[in-house]
Amino acid sequence: MSLTGASHTTVSAHLAGLRHWHIAKGQPWHGRTERIRLALRAVAKSPRPPRPSRLPITVPLLLRLRRRLRREPLPATDRRAAWAAVTLGFFGALRGSEYLAPGTARYSRRRTCLRKHVTLKTDSLTLHLPASKTDQTGRGADITLPRLEGPACPLRAMRAYLASTSHLPGHVPLFVLESGSYATIPWLNGVFRRYLPSPAGRFSTHSLRIGFATAAAAAGATDNTIRASGRWQGSSHVRYIQGPRRDVWHACLAVNATSGR
Template sequence: MIPILAACMLWGRHWTGLRVTMHCDNAGVVGAWHKGWSRDPRLMSLIRQTLFVAASHAFDLRVIHVAGTDNSAADALSRFQMRRFRELCPVAAPDGTPVPTSLTAFLAAPTETCLRRHVTVHRTYLELTVPASKTDQTYRGAVVTVPATFNDICPVAAMRAYLAHTAGRPPGEPLLQRASGAYATIGWLNDVLRSTLPPSAGRVTTHSLRIGFATAAAAAGVHDSAIRAAGRWTGAASHLRYIRGPRLDVWRARLAAARTAD
């Protein structure tokens, strides 16, 4: 719902007298919009704000559902694949629209940010509370458990060292910060990730990690329900577009993994 409200706030003044249709791959949000009501007060607040903006600029807004597997444009944008996005949406404006400070503050609300108090490190695992995500736009939150691997790339050891290095910072500050004290952004994280990889790796982003997990898990024979639970995908087939390679190749990899296990 947040991207819909943001679009209305950015471009609503240009839509006066028009009927605007937006496609959303979150069935729960679409259902709440059609009913005009939601049990979740946060989602209901977003719906009210969107209706207010639409009424203020006198445009008719329709929200219809599109399956996640068919939402190729959003998939390209989430991976910063701008060339692919331009091919899919040639009518999109070539230049970006400046975002007002008021909207920037709204989109960067602390309820959407992982804070230092959201992580708890134990000896054999860590727990991270994710306040909101693409699959949880109503801020219900989810607790993710990450096990320790006890090797050179152990995520628990890395988080413990990071928290110790940044000790003294308030628990209400964003969890990930740069050495300068600036908050980590998705662009900066993507640059850090690419700097650790060889040029032959291509255009890799943090979103690629979800793709890599889903593909590796499928190749190893992990059941679809377990993959969905680990990645917090809600739809029955929502995880499938993250699995790279023909399904036949994945199936063959599953069989090979099973033979190796035997």
């Protein structure tokens, strides 16, 4: 596993999972040997290749992506699904795994975000997350977003997408494409690669989360507000705040000014 670039923490987590499986099955666990201890120590000291830069998607980039999506000959359902997924992921500071399906033809009714988990009101959107990375008890969480002025409004984007797929039942994944496939993290990453190319690095679903933290900090939001909005623990959100704060702040203010473009 270390040959794939996995960290000491990742390897230890996999070993912990194997240990739990053995205990659950009533089988003896032989993973606490001197050889494994030395192997973990070697992994911890091994140099790791640098991670590719994870770029933030900011408001101007959201608007650029919107213009590209409107020009491309995409199925209307896919275009609306992409824009709704992008705005929801950005303003909700969501992890891709929290609201996108785990596979194009499979999902879990207990852990996957479904259509029935969205509630739209005149001035707000509420999304229930049945499971997340930091939700170890499975209680879920509710994310409420306000209606925003300008084109990058998650409420209007979601309303347009749901209206175009109103024939679908509530127990299927939230985002379903024209082909009937479920929208996944690789699918949305592909949207970024095709319609938002960047020579500095690749955008991904996590770029939306990074972009929110960056824009919120630039707008003067407190650490507690950013932490609560993204459901970050401790100060882990700090490493996501990138870029000149003044530039991002002006970009946020420019949303309404560019709404007609």
